[in-house]
Amino acid sequence: MDAVKLEQGIAALRSLLGDRLSTGQSVRQQHGEDVSYHAPALPDAVAFARSTEEVRQIVRICAAHTLPIIPYGTGTSLEGHVMALEGGISIDLSGMDQIIEVNDADQDCRVQAGVTRKQLNQYLHDTGLFFPIDPGADASLGGMAATSASGTNAVRYGTMRDNVMGLTVVTADGRVIHTGGRARKSSAGYDLTRLFVGSEGTLGVITEVQLRLYGIPEAIASAVCSFDSLEGAVDSVIQTIQLGVPVARIELLDEVQMDAVNRYSSLDYPVSPTLFYEFHGSPAGVAEQSETVSEIAADNGGANFRWATKTEDRNHLWQARHDAYYAALALRPGAKGWPTDVCVPISRLAECILATKEDIRAEGLLAPIVGHVGDGNFHLVFVMDPADKDELARAERVNHRMIERTIRLGGTCTGEHGIGYGKIADLEAEKGDAIGLMRQIKQSLDPDNIMNPGKILRI
Amino acid sequence: MDAVKLEQGIAALRSLLGDRLSTGQSVRQQHGEDVSYHAPALPDAVAFARSTEEVRQIVRICAAHTLPIIPYGTGTSLEGHVMALEGGISIDLSGMDQIIEVNDADQDCRVQAGVTRKQLNQYLHDTGLFFPIDPGADASLGGMAATSASGTNAVRYGTMRDNVMGLTVVTADGRVIHTGGRARKSSAGYDLTRLFVGSEGTLGVITEVQLRLYGIPEAIASAVCSFDSLEGAVDSVIQTIQLGVPVARIELLDEVQMDAVNRYSSLDYPVSPTLFYEFHGSPAGVAEQSETVSEIAADNGGANFRWATKTEDRNHLWQARHDAYYAALALRPGAKGWPTDVCVPISRLAECILATKEDIRAEGLLAPIVGHVGDGNFHLVFVMDPADKDELARAERVNHRMIERTIRLGGTCTGEHGIGYGKIADLEAEKGDAIGLMRQIKQSLDPDNIMNPGKILRI
Numbered sequence: 001m002d003a004v005k006l007e008q009g010i011a012a013l014r015s016l017l018g019d020r021l022s023t024g025q026s027v028r029q030q031h032g033e034d035v036s037y038h039a040p041a042l043p044d045a046v047a048f049a050r051s052t053e054e055v056r057q058i059v060r061i062c063a064a065h066t067l068p069i070i071p072y073g074t075g076t077s078l079e080g081h082v083m084a085l086e087g088g089i090s091i092d093l094s095g096m097d098q099i100i101e102v103n104d105a106d107q108d109c110r111v112q113a114g115v116t117r118k119q120l121n122q123y124l125h126d127t128g129l130f131f132p133i134d135p136g137a138d139a140s141l142g143g144m145a146a147t148s149a150s151g152t153n154a155v156r157y158g159t160m161r162d163n164v165m166g167l168t169v170v171t172a173d174g175r176v177i178h179t180g181g182r183a184r185k186s187s188a189g190y191d192l193t194r195l196f197v198g199s200e201g202t203l204g205v206i207t208e209v210q211l212r213l214y215g216i217p218e219a220i221a222s223a224v225c226s227f228d229s230l231e232g233a234v235d236s237v238i239q240t241i242q243l244g245v246p247v248a249r250i251e252l253l254d255e256v257q258m259d260a261v262n263r264y265s266s267l268d269y270p271v272s273p274t275l276f277y278e279f280h281g282s283p284a285g286v287a288e289q290s291e292t293v294s295e296i297a298a299d300n301g302g303a304n305f306r307w308a309t310k311t312e313d314r315n316h317l318w319q320a321r322h323d324a325y326y327a328a329l330a331l332r333p334g335a336k337g338w339p340t341d342v343c344v345p346i347s348r349l350a351e352c353i354l355a356t357k358e359d360i361r362a363e364g365l366l367a368p369i370v371g372h373v374g375d376g377n378f379h380l381v382f383v384m385d386p387a388d389k390d391e392l393a394r395a396e397r398v399n400h401r402m403i404e405r406t407i408r409l410g411g412t413c414t415g416e417h418g419i420g421y422g423k424i425a426d427l428e429a430e431k432g433d434a435i436g437l438m439r440q441i442k443q444s445l446d447p448d449n450i451m452n453p454g455k456i457l458r459i
Numbered sequence: 460m461d462a463v464k465l466e467q468g469i470a471a472l473r474s475l476l477g478d479r480l481s482t483g484q485s486v487r488q489q490h491g492e493d494v495s496y497h498a499p500a501l502p503d504a505v506a507f508a509r510s511t512e513e514v515r516q517i518v519r520i521c522a523a524h525t526l527p528i529i530p531y532g533t534g535t536s537l538e539g540h541v542m543a544l545e546g547g548i549s550i551d552l553s554g555m556d557q558i559i560e561v562n563d564a565d566q567d568c569r570v571q572a573g574v575t576r577k578q579l580n581q582y583l584h585d586t587g588l589f590f591p592i593d594p595g596a597d598a599s600l601g602g603m604a605a606t607s608a609s610g611t612n613a614v615r616y617g618t619m620r621d622n623v624m625g626l627t628v629v630t631a632d633g634r635v636i637h638t639g640g641r642a643r644k645s646s647a648g649y650d651l652t653r654l655f656v657g658s659e660g661t662l663g664v665i666t667e668v669q670l671r672l673y674g675i676p677e678a679i680a681s682a683v684c685s686f687d688s689l690e691g692a693v694d695s696v697i698q699t700i701q702l703g704v705p706v707a708r709i710e711l712l713d714e715v716q717m718d719a720v721n722r723y724s725s726l727d728y729p730v731s732p733t734l735f736y737e738f739h740g741s742p743a744g745v746a747e748q749s750e751t752v753s754e755i756a757a758d759n760g761g762a763n764f765r766w767a768t769k770t771e772d773r774n775h776l777w778q779a780r781h782d783a784y785y786a787a788l789a790l791r792p793g794a795k796g797w798p799t800d801v802c803v804p805i806s807r808l809a810e811c812i813l814a815t816k817e818d819i820r821a822e823g824l825l826a827p828i829v830g831h832v833g834d835g836n837f838h839l840v841f842v843m844d845p846a847d848k849d850e851l852a853r854a855e856r857v858n859h860r861m862i863e864r865t866i867r868l869g870g871t872c873t874g875e876h877g878i879g880y881g882k883i884a885d886l887e888a889e890k891g892d893a894i895g896l897m898r899q900i901k902q903s904l905d906p907d908n909i910m911n912p913g914k915i916l917r918i
Contacts, residue, residue: 150646183804184833187657238564343644431648444899444903
């Protein structure tokens, strides 16, 4: 980056934004790191945008001065997506927090990119509608679209890819593009919406998101079941899905994670592979689903079924699941977490997890496993001392072997965390020649490589 | 196209394919037309491919001689997708009819592009699995992916966009690319799969398709209900979806279409707006869905509910729906059909249909309406004499106004038929500046514009 151009660009941005252009160290620091183990990389300045038009002007100034642009929502990504690897301008979209419209009859809404999922669901509360995608963090919906987020509900409601109907995007040359629309389906031209979903800011800045919504289910029930083997738990999931039971959530926690959850939340679940379920539907439908699933579980070595239908009990149960990450960290005071995820065809899930657990054991690491098991997606958290180079190297080996194994089993190097700059080599290993096509698209839409450079692809 | 290059290209293809390269008039004629009203446009030759490797060699020969390439499945598209507008080589993929693998536990399969949906479902019969997407015609799965097909089941099971997990594609420069994979979800890089789904052969030739499958439901029930108004029928659909009833099909036929169906199939349904339903699930679940829906219908002026749970009765009922097109044509012996479709937010559906019906009346046309109404998608069939220039002009006016209206109401110029060359101007009206982005992608992946030229975009 040219120092003179940088200075000129920042001056132009300051005259556009005034106080909303910050070069202060603490603001830059905050925008140069996510919640992962990746080292921070600070932008040269942070631009706080309030409208699509303002983002367009910011992008035009950056393009004119060839300055890198890094879109920033809540900074809760996990593979270094927001790190300013080559400096440049972080565009903070959190001030774009307007819910533009909610269409009850059509069950859709349009929001600015900075609206978070919890903000949206709070707003929707009285409409009887909700937005189901729940990646854990209270991420911005623009960021969730950009990273193709999903989470515990995806087995029933799909991922952001399935639930983003359209986008407003500012392209690298400062055009404002509207993709998709409000129709439930369309065969009209190339699917630009899904090209931008998961593009991690490398093709444009998402400023508005049109989303599908769902009716809040009449009845919700949850359950927890312990299994005497991981295979039994996974086989239960396979049979449940084969029978077409529309489970809303079906989460696996291994015995290491269950031990952590018990300690952290003062619970007394058996320390063995465990499934957490949630059922949505009519009261009769939920009762029927629950019964079917408990029978399947019993056939596969499941025991200690615990039901929860009251909101309070359900919340208690799921709080334990949602606290899994902090519970894992609490196993080793002072340690940091390195979360990583892969996704395999569900028939290979038990095999992939068991081989990975054997690797963790052999390398002497602490790494609880949780999984969105209905999708074949599971997460490791290496609970470690990042200053310990040897421990880091061992974790890297386990991660690398897990991804190799996943690809060999027909899976993908990340089910929901994305590539960022942490998994570029893994993406290349997985996709082979298709990387060339991604690179062609990137080069045609961002020839100067100013959009979040150093992420997804090596240019 | 250069005549010398064409001759050289055909010679090279003949030496590759022998008898499987045809320049005969009748074969060219057959490959230069679809089932729409669009005028045929013949390719210079038809290449019958048997493998991805063979397609790659054909594409390389065409690329070397700058010959247009038109992928051909079953020729059942509706907007001129297969017409060889600039001549060139039609690649017939119907010989690529191998079902490569079916994975029961994972509910997915991989097929060559020429496998048709009926062939796949026949093959799956004993596995308890099925592939739900049903556009009416027994189309090839490669063609269905290329055109982003959907149909009556989309309200529950989604479209091809939701059910294609991955593709093998031969690009314009003759590379073989594998997109997607067998994992149920992935955040790994740009979503090339969904870029190719719906690209209508303009970015590459699809040679293999990985598909999601579903368990055959334990119970299936169907029903027909007549309404005293179109608004009542549409409001029933809106309320059914708002309540989260997972209907598998919910189809609207207007009174003109019902009259046609009665005459064609010797039935005696009331000649009024009518909904055809199908419910999938457990026996108790189906019973509950049916009950809820019949109450909603009754609240909205629905009457004459007829149930069908026996396979034979259901087939009879749906046969009437599937024969709608032929029933429409039979209203006017000797006439041809011009089918067109649009898709609007469901809250605007009654308004859009009623205004369109008024237009049809004012222009003195015969055009029954059917709709995949759960998605807000409806179809007109202009039943007309295509030799009558005045009648054609009147139909064009109605179609044009319907699409204008649809776009104004937040909808899309085609829900499932695609753009082909029939709706290029409509796509431009709908997408605005996003067309520029589509063009950039097309130019970067197919700089010589040899892949199905003249479709989707004006280059």
